[in-house]
Amino acid sequence: MNRRDLLKAVVTLPLLPLLMRSGGALAHGAGKLATALRSRVRPGQPGWPTAAEWNRLKQDVGGRLLKLEPPFAQGAASPALKQLDNPFAVGDNPALTQTSGWADAWASQPSAWAVAAENTADVVAAVDFARKHHLRLVVKGGGHSYQGTSDAPDSLLVWTRHMNQxxxxxxxxxxxxxxxxxxxxxxxxxxxxxxxxxxxxxxxxxxxxxxxxxxxxxxxxxxxxxxxxxxxxxxxxxxxxxxxxxxxxxxxxxxxxxxxxxxxxxxxxxxxxxxxxxxxxxxxxxxxxxLPEFFGGVGLIVKADSDAAYRALIAAAVSFYQRALFNPHWGEQMKFYGGDTLDISMMFQDLTQQQAEQTWAPFLDWVKARKDCRITKPFQALAAPARHLWDAEFLRKYLPSAIVSDSRPGAARDHFLWAGDHGQVGWFIHGFQSAWLPATLLQPGRQAQLADALFEASRHWGFSLHFNKGLAGAPADAIARARDTATNSQVCEAFALVICACSGDPAFPGMPGPGPDLATAHTQSAKVAATMDALLKVAPGAGSYVSESDYFLRDWQQRFWGGNYPRLAAAKRKYDPDELFFVHHGVGSEGWSADGFTRTG
Incomplete structure (x- = not known):
């Protein structure tokens, strides 16, 4: 069976329970059943719950049923505007998500109703109600989904924010x-x-x-x-x-x-x-x-004076990573930008600051010996007792510029956001792609090929190598545990996940302002695509990380889960045979329209 035939077969798997039901069961009320299973109900349509039925659900969940309204209905006076750069405030609003949308893909729109669950019984009541009334059901905890799976208009939301013990x-x-x-x-x-x-x-x-x-x-x-x-x-x-x-x-x-x-x-x-x-x-x-004794980080920015110098810098960085950093001590990123710039921001564990500095000394010596490369942000290594990595009071005292605290009166003192993540609050995605790069590219005979691909890709748009998102180089026990998950097994052979993305300012529907700049979004997303095309030349067939991936992936089953997808589809058939649960590019979503309301197969 070739790959196309295999995918066709996989697509039909979630529909098998419907085809295999007994004739008697289907014949009994067949017309009503077929309608229920082929579409979900929207407000105003026959079958949408009555006010009395919604009230019974409200009683079942102890009054914790919320009627959601558009968060910016009051225009410039909308309370949501005042805290739009605070991810904790955004998360505490059931009508908002941490991403405001994606160009030509989706826009953040609140559900019709939400159960503000405080216990498992509340969740059960919401699930039973959605199943009984054939509603589109959505689940939101943190609300960070880039793919728009944390909300959907005309749906019932199970909002778990208050279940946080x-x-x-x-x-x-x-x-x-x-x-x-x-x-x-x-x-x-x-x-x-x-x-x-x-x-x-x-x-x-x-x-x-x-x-x-x-x-x-x-x-x-x-x-x-x-x-x-x-x-x-x-x-x-x-x-x-x-x-x-x-x-x-x-x-x-x-x-x-x-x-x-x-x-x-x-x-x-x-x-x-x-x-x-x-x-x-x-x-x-x-x-x-x-815990190890220490956690720490290093930072450095180097700019090359010519394309030739940048090629050499990239090759040196690849070689240095393979020799000194390709091990369990190191994670996070090297970023490759236009303008012939290399931006290094990495973390380490179980090393002292002195050991980290010694590790990087050979690379720094190489850069300093070049007359065509300049350090524009001096190298810095910091280490602290590991127990303080997320210690808000410690960070406020010794590294206040690294964090952004929840600024609301009475906010929990331990709640903070890393300053480097602040730009993602409410962002509107223009384009986003990822791919795992196999560790075979680090072999001496292939490093030049990798460096050339990295250079070519940087001509189009900036991108990052996230070394912690590829498990090659990890301890054997960590890799063995990862193989016993549904994640694409490529993660175990990859030295990094490459991510290329572009975005604009928050653009929630109804929010005052010009709205999303779609012309810029289209231009930038095309550059992201060209960047990834250049990288995939050395990693054909590379898998993609489900949480950080292209909304428009066509072969998402293979890219996300590889050979694990048929097993996932079987689990879907067993535990959700009527496909109550739907998310974009989720297991079993092939048989539904993009909005999850209508069966297409």
Whole structure:
């Protein structure tokens, strides 16, 4: 079977449960059933819940049913405008998302109603109500989805923001696994918690480490389900690979425990299979690790005086990375810009500041010896006790420029955003693509080919190599855990994930101002495409990271999950046979219109 035939077969998999139902079941009320299964109901259409039915749902969830309105309906007087640069305030508004939209793809629009869930019973009530009334159901925790999966107009939103408890365990054993696995330190996190909540509990106050995301306001549940990389994943693997157990509300309204022995296929699918496709996660338990003594970072910007010098600089950076940085100590980025500029911003673990400086000395000597390369931002290495990496009070005292605190009166003191992530609050995406670069490109015989591709790509648009988002060079145990997830196995052979993106200022629908600059968006997105085309010449068939990828990918099943997709589709058939759950480019979404309201197959 060739690849095209395989994809056609995969596309039909989520429809099989409908085709395999017994004739008697289909014949009984066939007309009504067919209509229900082929479309979801919008406001004003026959079947949309009555006021009395909405009121019963409100009673079922303890009054926590919200009627959502457009957040900028009051124009310049809209309260949402005052805190639009504060990701914590954006996250606390059920009508907003952390991304305002994507050119020609989607725009952030609030759901019709939202259940502000405070417990698992609230989630069950919302799922049951959506299933009964054939509603489009959306789940939002952190609200960071670039793909627009955190909201949808005319839908019912399960909003988990207020389910944010974090509990540490000294000796956790998943349910049903006693005698089969050894107790281990872990942390249980409810679905609405952000990573800063987890880091504050686990590291700052608990003295342990949990592998999570780099951006502090990202939701724990969404990141884990999509795979989940952090600055130090080259040491501890993905967040998904460290999941020990989850509590999930499936499409039938049942509360299920998923771990290696209980609902194992659901458990596996939640580890990187993408959020919002298999159920509503309400709680996750992740393993924790012993902290190293130090965490730290380095920064440096070098500008070359000519294209030839920039080629040489890129080649030197690639060679230096392979020799000195291609190991579990190092993560984060090298950025390659037009103007022949190399911007280095990397993090390290389990090294002292002196050791970090010694590591970089050969590269700095190479740059200083060149007359055609200039250091425009001096090299700096900083290290601190690992327990203070997310310690807000420590950072305010010793590195205040690195963070942006939640500025609202009475805000939690531990809530802060890294300053480098501030520009993403409310951003409107023009273009975004990613691809895993195989570690074979670092072999001496292929480094020149890689350097040439990096140089050619930089002629079109800037891009970054995220070394922590490729696991080649990680310890064997971290790679083994990652292989037991749904994420494309290419991640285990990749030394980095290349990301190329462009964006504009916030452009929420109805927001005062000129709106998105689509002409600029189209020009820039074309440059992003040209950049990635140049890079894919040395990495044909490269996979893409589901959370950071092109909205318009055509072969997304293969790019996101590779050979794991048929297994994911089987889990979808088992736990969501009628496809209550839909997200853009999620498992089983092939059979639905782009808005998730109408079956197309």
């Amino acid at each position: 974090v509990n540490l365990h000294d000796a956790f054993v998943p349910q049903g696994c006693a005698g089969h696995v050894a107790p281990q330190p872990a942390v249980s996190v409810q679905a609405g918690a952000m990573w800063i909540d987890a880091y504050d509990a686990v590291t700052t106050r608990g003295g342990r480490y949990v592998q999570g995301g780099g951006c502090t306001t990202v939701g724990v549940a969404g990141l884990v389900q999509s795979g989940g990389f952090g600055s130090l994943s080259k040491r501890w693997g993905t967040a998904a690979s460290n999941l020990l157990e989850a509590e999930v509300v499936t499409a039938d309204g049942q509360i299920r425990i998923a771990n290696a022995r209980t609902n194992p296929e659901l458990f596996w699918g939640l580890k990187g299979g993408g959020g919002g496709s298999l159920g509503v996660v309400t709680r996750l338990t992740l393993r924790t690790f012993e």
